[in-house]
Amino acid sequence: MKNNFTREHLLFLRRQRVRKTLIHVTQVGVLLLLLGVWELAALLGWIDSFITSSPSRIWKTLVELIADGTLWKHLWVSTWETLAGFAIGTGLGYAVAVVLWWNDFLKEVFEPYIVVLNSLPKIALGPIIIIWAGTGKASIVTMAVLISVVITTITILNGFLETDKDKELLLRSMGANRLQIFVKLVAPANVPTLLATLKINVGMAWIGSIMGEYLASKEGLGYLIVYGKQVFRLDLVMTCTVVLCALAGLMYALVSLLEKAVVKKY
Amino acid sequence: MKVLEMKDVGKVFYTKTQETQAVSHLSFDVNDGEFVSIIGPSGCGKTTVLSLVCKLLAPTSGQVVLNGNSRVGYMLQRDHLFEWRTIEKNVQLGLEIMHKLTPENKEYANGLLKKYGLWEFRKHYPSELSGGMRQRTALIRTLATNPDLLLLDEPFSALDFQTRLTVCDDVYDIIKKEKKTALLVTHDISEAISLSDRIIVLSARPATVVAVHEPHLSDIPSPLKRRESSDFAKQFELLHGYLHGDKS
Incomplete structure (x- = not known):
């Protein structure tokens, strides 16, 4: 990181980075949530995993x-x-x-x-x-x-x-x-x-x-x-x-x- | 010596529904070393005249005579630099097209870049340059093929007013230093007065010569300073009268 940025500029860059990270984390989160619900539903017998399969299968x-x-x-x-x-x-x-x-x-x-x-x-x-x-x-x-x-x-x-x-x-x-x-x-x-x-x-x-x-x-x-x-x-x-x-x-x-x-x- | 002679030139365009006489009985000359401007009401076929001169269009009647082996360089409204080429490569475009990219010609093009302050930008891409510098690059691209006659099609109209005045000065300076003959098409009366040795006023379509005016301001070296000349306003009015008087 260069030192000649102003404090406001650094703050701005930080906010940008945080936002980007948040987007990536949420993207992975959505996937994990879907897989989790799917797996759980199969495990608890809400859905028939013979027809729907499941992440673990x-x-x-x-x-x-x-x-x-x-x-x-x-x-x-x-x-x-x-x-x-x-x-x-x-x-x-x-x-x-x-x-x-x-x-x-x-x-x-x-x-x-x-x-x-x-x-x-x-x-x-x-x-x-x-x-x-x-x-x-x-x-x-x-x-x-x-x-x-x-x-x-x-x-x-x-x-x-x-x-x-x-x-x-x-x-x-x-x-x-x-x-x-x-x-x-x-x-x-x-x-x-x-x-x-x-x-x-x-x-x-x-x-x-x-x-x-x-x-x-x-x-x-x-x-x-x-x-x-x-x-x-x-x-x-x-x-x-x-x-x-x-x-x-x-x-x-x-x-x-x-x-x-x-x-x-x- | 005459570089260009337009002899009673006429041009007709045809479309499905009509035929349009764009130019009719147009005659004028351009002499070696002269700076000639063509002004006329908008849509009068000024650009058609330039296309006729550089043989992109064939006249329907009359003759367009370029003296001897005179070659023409065309500079358009916008700079039209190719964004994927460096400044150096943009300047060499004409030479490439004409298969004349010899070491001597390259040297000549590089010399122009050096002379006009673009040498250090030769490896840059057009997007990294200011509007004025881009226009200067476009001029050098035109000059690199060493044409005898420069055709300038409203080359400043895409620039904002401030830039326009300086770029105008800049371009004029380069053209004079390189001792080129120039034919400028513009709708800007002040520009025509400040740049030209001679102004040809065209009528509305079909374009023909209404008047020829000589500003006699060549003792003032800079076009920008010529605008301050005492009879500039009077000349402006005279030309404005030519352009709009006929309608009444």
């Missing part, structure tokens, strides 16, 4: 799943599918946005198609995807891609189109061609848009891969959840759901870190 299941290696296998499969869907969906969506930005004619031609594709619940394509891509990882990744690609294109293209027209004019007055305008202006100006899209796509890719696994799969967290439901092991269902929460949260946190590191400049 989830913990036990988690330990078992880790011990026999089942968890890692399924977790790895789902994560891999999600990352693949995430990367391909974002990359493809970005590429399409670049093409549509580049060519006004194509943009106007494909506008209605994109609108329809965006409104279409991608899950409806599930059966078709399974028949075309099989019941393996390919169809699950395809699902994750389909769910993230359209929204990526829409968000990124909007960002491209909203790039300051005067800055574009400036570049054109310097004699810039379309490629230079993209590389020097439009792409860097939209780094924040891209990062915002990455954040959205974390969620989208998880939806896609888990839904894909629900439809047809032999492994993965989504498969494990469906399996747990079929054999009526709610402990397994709940445990997988908790693991999913943690994974999705972790991935989101990583993207947020990336955003913090990069966006400062833009």
Whole structure:
């Protein structure tokens, strides 16, 4: 701590710190309270823990799943599918946005198609995807891609189109061609848009891969959840759901870190 | 020597419902080393004239002639510095675009930064600079490509009044030191009088030349001081009359 702050300034900083700590403590508190009530209700027989499971049973299941290696296998499969869907969906969506930005004619031609594709619940394509891509990882990744690609294109293209027209004019007055305008202006100006899209796509890719696994799969967290439901092991269902929460949260946190590191400049 | 000749230039814009004659029978010249201002009622197509000069728009009729290999540098209303580039990289933008980022040209750009007090900020980002310094950076970016004619599109209008007067002085000083020819578009009559060797008054749309006025204040070196000149008010009224007299 530097010494050249005034007393009032130090007080202000202290209040800020206290508030922040309080928020974190409350956040953890809410979680603990929920878990506590859940556990207690199960223990006292207010709820049937066969149907609702309970924190201690989830913990036990988690330990078992880790011990026999089942968890890692399924977790790895789902994560891999999600990352693949995430990367391909974002990359493809970005590429399409670049093409549509580049060519006004194509943009106007494909506008209605994109609108329809965006409104279409991608899950409806599930059966078709399974028949075309099989019941393996390919169809699950395809699902994750389909769910993230359209929204990526829409968000990124909007960002491209909203790039300051005067800055574009400036570049054109310097004699810039379309490629230079993209590389020097439009792409860097939209780094924040891209990062915002990455954040959205974390969620989208998880939806896609888990839904894909629900439809047809032999492994993965989504498969494990469906399996747990079929054999009526709610402990397994709940445990997988908790693991999913943690994974999705972790991935989101990583993207947020990336955003913090990069966006400062833009 | 004439740097720019506008010969009977006309420009028509078309939309779904109408065609708009933005500029009609517009003729004027800009000579080497001159500071020329264009004033006109708002919406008269002043910016269109600049776009025609730097060939971003093609004239519908007439000719826009830039002398020899004259190159044009365009400075816009706001500084439009790229926030993700350092001051140094912002200044080199034009050179990059023109594929002229040679060691000599870099040296020239750096020289301008040194000369005009931005050298120590070269590694800073635009957001760390004041409005006046940002505008100066924008001017140096325009100068870095060594243009023969500077086009200034209301370059001070985004600044508050106090800053505006000093930045105006600053920019004028730099343009004169670098011996550049400048064509300024503004709606501010005082600005035009204090800066220009010659003022071209345009009519309302379609823009055409109503009058050409010479302030004859060049013996006073600073635009700010020119505002204190005894016949400044008279000139102001005269130009104001040109701009608004036609309507009555």
